[in-house]
Amino acid sequence: MVYAEHASDIISKGAALIAASRPFALITSLEIEGGAARNVGSLALVDEAGAMTGYLSNGCIDRDIQLHAQKSLHTKRKKLIRYGEGSRYADLKLPCGGALTVLIDPNPDTDAICAAAACFAKRQPVRLTFHSPDDSGEGLSRTFAYDPRHRLVLAGRGAIFRSMAQIGNATGYEVHLLSPDAADLSAVGHLSASPPLYLTTPNREYVFDILDAHSAFLTLFHDHDWEPHLLRSALTRPVRFIGCLGSHRTHDMRCETLRHMGVSDISLARLRGPIGLVPSLRDASSIAVSALAEIVATFQNADV
Incomplete structure (x- = not known):
């Protein structure tokens, strides 16, 4: 069976x-x-x-x-x-x-x-x-x-990025991966449903056709300079959940950066941060579980 x-x-x-x-x-x-x-x-x-x-x-x-x-x-x-x-x-x-x-x-x-x-x-x-x-x-x-299988698109690096890819895949999500870290992609790239994308510059614009109404997009960086262009591109798509790693202060700074890039407050209202149902976690696997639980709740509420 x-x-x-x-x-x-x-x-x-x-x-x-x-x-x-x-x-x-x-x-x-x-x-x-x-x-x-x-x-x-x-x-x-x-x-x-x-x-x-x-x-x-x-x-x-x-x-x-x-x-x-x-x-x-x-x-x-x-x-x-x-x-x-x-x-x-x-x-x-x-x-x-x-x-x-x-x-x-x-x-x-x-x-x-x-x-x-x-x-x-x-x-x-x-x-x-x-x-x-x-x-x-x-x-x-x-x-x-x-509905089609839920899709989980992850952009990031480090332990949380790897844990999120592993737990998302184990949960049955269709995982797609983007990272500027070749070692991270080597470690978890086999979990990606499409060829993993190696990010070479934080200033590139992306066309995220992969993001649809059955998708979630997360940025999982501690060096947040990688986020603005990725998030601005994601916010043009009908993606169900967009969330970011970091503190409340970091999220306020992130939103201000995006405003200066021309992103409207209506679009910014779709952006969730810090991600996760449990605050102030410090280990990668728990943060990944907490973030995925928030995504599950979002999709569940949308389907009711």
Whole structure:
């Protein structure tokens, strides 16, 4: 079992199986009542060898879902299964309470899956519709929207830059890296989804096409001379989160520098600093976790 989380992981895996002419069952959580480990609309799949990509619970029912998916692949029939309260599977409990209704489809819409994979590759949102089997008696039909994977673009150097790249990657963000330090890029450049950019001068203007509404941009410098042109360029983009390392005094000076460069107060209001939910931290890994927590909260609030 591969505990992939993002819808794009499942969709890209499905598209790869379609290209290889390998059958699989697509699994979707159609309804949730009460507590649940995953959101409604979460996806998983099981291939003909029984391997599962994705998960619908925190391990309490995923093995059973996996077995039902294998049987569904054999019979070629959809299954709609309810777990938890009101389920006929009384021996399978949901510790978080409530109930979960899962659709298992051994013949998913391959055109829709391939089209969704192409949209994700273009950083476009995706909508997918799922229908319960005709003989289920439930008449469930649900459409869910899925955003592209969140992107984390980091410009900086030193221990915090490295920690942020490592923790962001481990959290599942699509990481992109810029640094004037060759040693830093050598240490964490393999985590970058695009070729790492070696910064040679603080006075260069950048066109940040990589930054979109599903992105966060951080400057992680102690030598803040590298920041102004990078931030001015980032502030022209629809990026969801822009934040900077440093003290409150440093942030005030940063904003004043950007004002002198022609950046409006409306744009500066988008700039967050100092980054992080926990103030006055002194070790790189804790600062990275604190900053990433603020980014997670920002994206979560935007999606509510």
